[in-house]
Amino acid sequence: MTDIRNIVILTGAGISAESGIDTFRDAGGLWEQHKVEDVATPEAFARDPDLVLRFYDMRREAIQTKQTNPAHEALARLDEHWDGDLLIVTQNVDDLHERAGSQIGLEETRVLHMHGTHLNAWCTACDVRSPWRTTLIDRPACPECGERALRPDVVWFGEMPYEMERIYAALREADLFVSIGTSGAVYPAAGFVQEAKALGVPTLELNLEPSQGSAWFDEARHGPASALVPQWVD
Numbered sequence: 001m002t003d004i005r006n007i008v009i010l011t012g013a014g015i016s017a018e019s020g021i022d023t024f025r026d027a028g029g030l031w032e033q034h035k036v037e038d039v040a041t042p043e044a045f046a047r048d049p050d051l052v053l054r055f056y057d058m059r060r061e062a063i064q065t066k067q068t069n070p071a072h073e074a075l076a077r078l079d080e081h082w083d084g085d086l087l088i089v090t091q092n093v094d095d096l097h098e099r100a101g102s103q104i105g106l107e108e109t110r111v112l113h114m115h116g117t118h119l120n121a122w123c124t125a126c127d128v129r130s131p132w133r134t135t136l137i138d139r140p141a142c143p144e145c146g147e148r149a150l151r152p153d154v155v156w157f158g159e160m161p162y163e164m165e166r167i168y169a170a171l172r173e174a175d176l177f178v179s180i181g182t183s184g185a186v187y188p189a190a191g192f193v194q195e196a197k198a199l200g201v202p203t204l205e206l207n208l209e210p211s212q213g214s215a216w217f218d219e220a221r222h223g224p225a226s227a228l229v230p231q232w233v234d
């Protein structure tokens, strides 16, 4: 990686699979157990909030019991030692990048949750995010305005993912784009590889199997993230 200074890394559910967190579209994944349109759209939340809140309370509780794996840990090592710009754009709502030690709390955090996080609830009455500490199905009050109008701070289909300007700006400055553990089924994240290609940025896929966008990448390595990511980093 001699001529590389700025790296953008996109991660998806596959990086947390070996930590025991369900992916969405693999066999046995979340979308086999729940219909996407029943739990991951604003319309579903309006129609049946209990079903949606129960789904997210269950996911949040499960995530809390899981541990980081060698893939998160390798990225945290890269983060610690890398002198150039590094941005980890994760589609995951889990906090395993942070728990592995990828830098948070800096002015310019290097981990960005484009589909939100299970650590926060979002008040639909006053628009304030607050730490999500208890089950939302019990309708806790918003600590800011007192309304019982909290939803998970996650991005559902039809909603705008977070920090798109910062992501596209980082892609414009990147010398390498790496995609790890994502099926390439969900836009706009699935389009980052095409964006990178159009900008002349070299691209690398690390995934269990070829993703839907695999053909776009300059190089693709296939296998479990816990092996591929440390191999690439170290």
Ligand code: BJW
Residues within 6 Å of the ligand: 011, 012, 013, 014, 015, 017, 018, 023, 024, 025, 026, 029, 040, 091, 092, 093, 115, 154, 155, 156, 157, 158, 159, 160, 161, 164, 180, 181, 182, 183, 184, 185, 186, 187, 188, 206, 207, 208, 209, 210, 211, 223, 224, 225, 226
């Ligand atoms: C392993 C492994 C191991 C397993 N090691 N690998 C064209 C352009 C733009 C938008 C659209 C478009 N066409 C349609 C749209 C709309 C829509 C969309 O993409 N629909 C598709 C179904 C076609 N997108 C949206 O609505 C988005 N918003 C939007 O577009 O706003 C307008 C806009 C336009 C243009 C620019 C900017 C904005 C919002 C999408 C929100 C997605 N939300 C979810 C739920 C988040 C909360 C939650 O966690 O519940 O996000 S859905 C779900 O899918 C979740 C994930 O982040 C996302 C991606 O899934 P991921 O991570 O790829 O997981 P899997 O399961 O699909 O794949 C796992 C992979 O890992 C597999 O490949 C395995 O092989 C691999 N793997 N074990 C390595 N051990």
